[in-house]
Amino acid sequence: MEKVAIIGSQRVPFVKSFTHYLRTSNQDMLTACLQQLVSKYHLAGERLGDVALGAIMNRSTDWNFARECVLGSGLDSHTPGYNVVRACSTSLDAAVQIGLRIKAGQIAVGIAGGSDTNSDLPILFSKQFSWKMIALRHAKTFGEKLKVLASFRIKDLSPVYPSIVEPRTGLSMGQHTERMVKEWGITREAQDELAYYSHMNAEKAYQAGFFNDLVFPYKGVTKDTIIRPDTTLEKLAKLRPAFDTTGAGTLTAGNSTLYSDGAAAVLLASESYARQRGLPVLAYLEDAESAAVDYVNGEGLLMAPTYAVARLLRRNHLTLQDFDLYEIHEAFCGQVLCTLKAWEDPAYCQRLGYDQPLGSIDRSKLNTTGGSVAIGHPFGATGARILGQTAKVLHERGGGRALISICTAGGMGLVAIVQL
Known part of the structure; x- marks a missing residue:
């Protein structure tokens, strides 16, 4: 059975919505990402096995979105493409699907990616x-x-106008997360501290040149624009609650992701294909697991990754501590901290099928090159961004194992193991 090699990734800089990418479509951004992959890995005129792409904020005319991106990419026009949508884990799910087809021997090489923009919204009547x-x-x-x-x-x-609320509760994701942090006793200070390190780690990575071959200039922008290298805990503490204005709220614009525009894509291949073509192998996509929670009846909306990780660990005979890197998507810093606290809780872990808590993680290994709060969160692009970023960290380390965790709207989650 073939191993699924992560060859490399490319993405546009992630920017705050309604700024640099006005009148720029998902197709525009994602086609540019594919073109960069085609150029960097000498794929012009090549027929790939498949291309899986997705976006959340779709227009009704985007029914053939992935195929249109392929046709503008420089790949052989015989390369097929299809759309994937699973909320914020869309492009990671696309990578998992491409990876499964590679592992099964159906295809040898493919691309997964995603894009989202709030600056080109599909306004309806x-x-x-x-x-x-x-x-x-x-x-x-x-x-x-x-x-x-x-x-x-x-x-x-x-x-x-499209609204980011849960249809079955009428509450936004931020409002649901306010419920979660109250349930788990997560403080404002802890959330702000995680946000602070997200920005510091992202800026440090930029200064070290980590993103030079991952992010390409687009529309005059050369770097993610949301990163705040000058932020401080004092500045973060002064921000007002964004979702609960009664005075009891702890989620702010500083410890939550901002509306963002961007796109990202990842090139995946079988190990034999990579070897034959002389392509680099940054890491391997080993396994993945999805899950969902009954948030309508009281479970935390963004807690599904706790279930998915528990099942993934059991299947792979691993513990939560058997990782050198943890990439946990920061939809909100509060949601990350709820997840970590749940894994430490004996009663909660019994619900996950464990007699003992999964335990704590080494926080110095968490989102070491910046997370979504600092870098941005274009919904459909985040999975591909995290996958490409994680693979490069492992490659630069010379080996290791990483856990990726992404929570999504609808009370779902997708997690994966990447290893080198």
Whole structure:
């Protein structure tokens, strides 16, 4: 059975939404990422096994989004492509799917990636407007058309903006996380401290040149724009709560991810393909596990990775401490800290099927080159960003094992093991 080699990744700088990438589409950004991979690894005119790409903030016209990106990439036009969507773990899930096909021997090489932008939102009209427009189109007589036209109301023209709320609760992800941090007793100070180190680690990595071959200039931007090297714990402490304004809130714009625009893609191949083509192998995608929680009936919305990690560890005969690197997506610093605390809790770990707590991790190994709070979180791009970043860290270390954990909307989570 083939091993799944991570050859390399490319991404645009992640930027705060409504700034540098105005009028730039998901397809624009992700096509640019594919073009960079094609150029860097000499894939022009090559037919790859498959390309799996995704975005959360999709337009209805993006039904063939991945294939369109492929056609603009410089790859052989016989390369297929398909769309993947699993909320914030979309591009990691795309990589897992490509990896499974490589491991099964169905394909030898493929690309996984994702993109998201809030600066090119698919603004919609109301359902009533849509229904009336459909009725107008199908009206056969002049009288029928007049009747439909007479039914239109001014309020039908009100635009509908996409909202990041859970349909079954009507609460935003931030509001759900406020519930989680209260349940687990996570302090504002602890969240701010994690945010501070996220920024410091990202800036340190930039200063060391770590991102030079991962991030390429795009639209005049050369570096992720959300990183704040001048932030301090004092500055973070002055920010007001963003989701609970009653005075009891602890989530702020400083310890939560900001709306971000960006795209990322990862090249994956079988070990034999990489060897035949003389391609570098940064690390291997070893295994993955998905999970979901019943957040509607009280479980924490973003706690699904705790279940997924427990199952992944058991299947691979590993402990939580058997890792040299932990890449835990920082949707909110509070959510990361809830996850870590849950793994240390005996009663909670019994729910995960363990007699003893999974235990604590060495925090010096957590998000060592910066996390999502500092770098940004374009929903569909984060998984590919983390996977490519993790593989490079392991490669520079000369070996090791990493745990990737991504929570998502809908009470889901996806985790993976990367090893060299």
